[in-house]
Amino acid sequence: MAALRSLLPCVPGLLRPRHGCAALRTFAAGAKFEYIITEKKGKAHNVGLIQLNRPKALNALCKGLITELSQALQAFEEDRAVGAIVLTGGEKVFAAGADIKEMQALTFQECSFTQFLRQLDQLSQVKKPIIAAVNGYAVSVGLRRPRTQFFTASCLCMERGTGSCFEKA
Numbered sequence: 669m670a671a672l673r674s675l676l677p678c679v680p681g682l683l684r685p686r687h688g689c690a691a692l693r694t695f696a697a698g699a700k701f702e703y704i705i706t707e708k709k710g711k712a713h714n715v716g717l718i719q720l721n722r723p724k725a726l727n728a729l730c731k732g733l734i735t736e737l738s739q740a741l742q743a744f745e746e747d748r749a750v751g752a753i754v755l756t757g758g759e760k761v762f763a764a765g766a767d768i769k770e771m772q773a774l775t776f777q778e779c780s781f782t783q784f785l786r787q788l789d790q791l792s793q794v795k796k797p798i799i800a801a802v803n804g805y806a807v808s809v810g811l812r813r814p815r816t817q818f819f820t821a822s823c824l825c826m827e828r829g830t831g832s833c834f835e836k837a
């Protein structure tokens with residue numbers, strides 16, 4: 669009984685909901701994502717690497733990819749061992765922008781304000797430095813993040829697409 673009593677002060681802490689969702693805990697346990705690959709790099713495992721991994725669609729930012737990206741960034745943000753995060757894509761393309769096939773069924777308002785743009789904006793809450801290592805195309809909203817939120821590790825040259833802003837490293 670005395671032993672139980674001595675544990676009591678710890679109980680509120682144990683019962684307090686942990687920051688983050690179930691998927692985050694899965695991530696911490698090393699589960700694989702569908703659209704991204706995550707790894708800890710460096711001798712001290714203090715660099716969080718996130719690679720966009722949807723090559724067949726040129727890393728177009730579908731809802732699932734953005735959700736996973738958000739979860740991985742949060743997990744690295746909360747990991748005290750991680751000092752900085754590197755975000756990269758494939759050899760040919762960083763990201764082909766929003767998933768326009770997914771967007772087809774949505775209204776303008778749904779696209780602009782409710783769905784993925786809001787979730788994308790949450791990514792900017794991450795306080796740790798994020799370095800975008802960009803190869804190939806970074807299109808429109810796939811370009812917005814590297815440009816406005818992240819330090820970009822590569823030199824980008826401008827190219828104009830049809831109605832969209834293209835950059836190709």
Ligand SMILES: C/C=C/C(=O)SCCNC(=O)CCNC(=O)[C@H](O)C(C)(C)COP(=O)(O)OP(=O)(O)OC[C@H]1O[C@@H](n2cnc3c(N)ncnc32)[C@H](O)[C@@H]1OP(=O)(O)O
Binds near residue numbers: 726764767810832
């Ligand atoms: C609010 C947010 C706004 C935005 O972000 S709007 C901007 C949206 N993005 C775009 O409009 C870019 C569309 N993509 C392209 O113009 C071209 O791609 C590229 C110039 C980037 C590359 O061209 P190439 O190398 O010839 O590849 P490929 O054959 O066109 O694409 C390979 C596969 O990737 C899929 N894909 C490419 N971009 C997207 C996308 N943005 N959303 C969904 N799927 C995409 C294609 O469909 C195809 O796949 P399949 O062979 O199965 O047809």
